[in-house]
Amino acid sequence: MHSAANAATGQCAHNHVARKSHSVPRLEVAEIFRRFGEDYRRAHPLLPSQARALQDIVACRTAALGGRLEQCDHCGHENPVYCSCGNRHCPKCQTLAKAKWLEARSAEVLPVGYIHAVFTLPHVLNPLLYDNQRLLYDLLFRCVSRTLQEFAADPRHLGGTLGFIALLHTWDQRLNYHVHLHCLIPAGALSFDGDRWTHARPKYLFNNEALSLVFRGKFRAGLQALFENKQLRFGTTTKQWSNERDFKRLLAQLYKTEWVVHLKAPFGGPEQALGYLARYTHRVAISNSRLIALEEGRVHFAYRDRRDGDRLKEAELPAEEFIRRFLTHALPKGFVRLRHFGFLANGCKQGSLQRCRELLHAGPPPPRPEKKTAQEWMKKLTGVDVSRCPHCHVGRMVFVCELPPQSPTLWFSALHGPRTSAAPLQSQAGDSS
Secondary structure (H helix, E strand, O other), X not given: OHHHHHHHXXXXXXXXXXXXXXXXXXXXXXXXXXXXXXXXXXXXXXXXXXXXXXXXXXXXXXXXXXXXXXXXXXXXXXXXXXXXXXXXXXXXXXHHHHHHHHHHHOOOOOOOOEEEEEEEOOHHHHHHXXXXXXXXXXXXXXXXXXXXXXXXXXXXXXXXXXXXXXXXXXXXXXXXXXXXXXXXXXXXXXXOOOOXXXXXXXXXXXXXXXXXXXXXXXXXXXXXXXXXXXXXXXXXXXHHHOOHHHHHHHHHHHHOOOOOEEEOOOOOOHHHHHHHHOOOOXXXXXXXXXXXXXXXXXXXXXXEEHHHOOEEEEEEEEHHHXXXXXXXXXXXXXXXXXXXXXXXXXXXXXXXXXXXXHHOOOOOOOOOOOOOOHHHHHHHHHOXXXXXXXXXXXXXXXXXXXXXXXXXXXXXXXXXXXXXOOOOOOOOHHHOO
C-alpha cells in the first residue's frame, strides 16, 4: 500500500502546482483543444507526435489518466489528485521538469560571463524543414556546433574548445513557424591540451556577420549533400524542389537571403546565466498564462512585438488556426531538442569542468542537491504545503487508494489505443541532459 502511495505521489506531483488557486489561468490550451480539437482532427491529417500531444494535453490532470484519492486525517475531507500527462509540449507539465533540470545544472556553471547566441534559419526553408523535421533539425545543431567550434579553434580568436548548451525553438511570439537555436556559451575556451583557459574579450565573442556567412555555407552544403544522397522528403508544399534544377535554384536563393545570427553581451555571472536559461528550457509554444479569452471561436492571447521594442500586444486567431500553429511545434518522438557540446558534452563534461575550475581557481563545485520528495518540490515552487488539508488547514492528506484510469472518450484512442498509465514526472528523454 505504501509503495503504491509513493508511486502515485510521484506520478501526480505536477497537479499540486494547480492547487494554488490564484496561479491557475482562467483559460488553458487544454480547454481550447477539448472544444475544437475533434473538429480539427477530422479536417486535418495529423503526424503521430501531433496526435499524441493533442490527446495528452486534453487528458492531463483528468480522470482519464487516473491518480489517487487522498483523505484528511483530521476532518475526513477527500480529494482526488489526477496524474499529469508528462508530454513535453503540455503547458502544465514543464514547471517541475524545469526546476529539476536547473538545479542539476547549478553544479556545472563556471565563474565567467555567459553569452547568449541565436542562430535563425530563413523562412524560405520552412516547408522543407517541416517535411524533414528530424533530419534538418539535426543538421541545424550540427552546423551551429561546427561553426562555433571553428571560430573558437582559430588562434586569432580563442585557440581552444568551446563548451555550450544549445536549445531548439520552432516558434515566435505569435506561434508562427520560426526555427532557431538558442546557445548559452561560457565566455572563453579550454585549450586543446587542457593546460590553459582563454578568456573571451569583454562584451565580444565572435563577429555576427562572419558567423552568419560560415553558418549559411555549412547549412547549404549540408542540404546539398542530403539532396544528392536522396535523403530529403518532398511533400505537397515542397515538390517544387524535388528535381535537381529547382533545388539548385533554392540553394542559390539561400545566398540572397539574410541569415540572422545574433550574439548578445555576456551576463554578469553564473546566477544570471541560469536565471536567463530558465526562461528558455522546457518552454512550450505558448503558456497558459498568455491566453486571454476564447470568444466566438477565436482565441485571444498576449505576445511581445520584437519589432516594436518588445511591447506587449494582443493577437487573436480562429481556434482552428490556433490549434494548427500550436501543433506545428510538436517535435518528433524521441527527438533531443536540448544538447550539450564541446567540453560540456555529456561524455566528457565531468572531467572537463573539473579542469576548467582548476584553471579558473574556482574551487570545488557545489555539492549536488539532495533528492526532494514531490511535496518538497511543490513547497519550493509554490510556497504551499500540499500535504496540508485544503479544507480544515489542520490535518494532513494521506493516501487512501489508487484511482484507475477511466475509459477514455478521447478522439485518438482509435489511433493509439487507450492510455493506461500516466507518463513519468520528468519531461520526455529528449529534454533531459
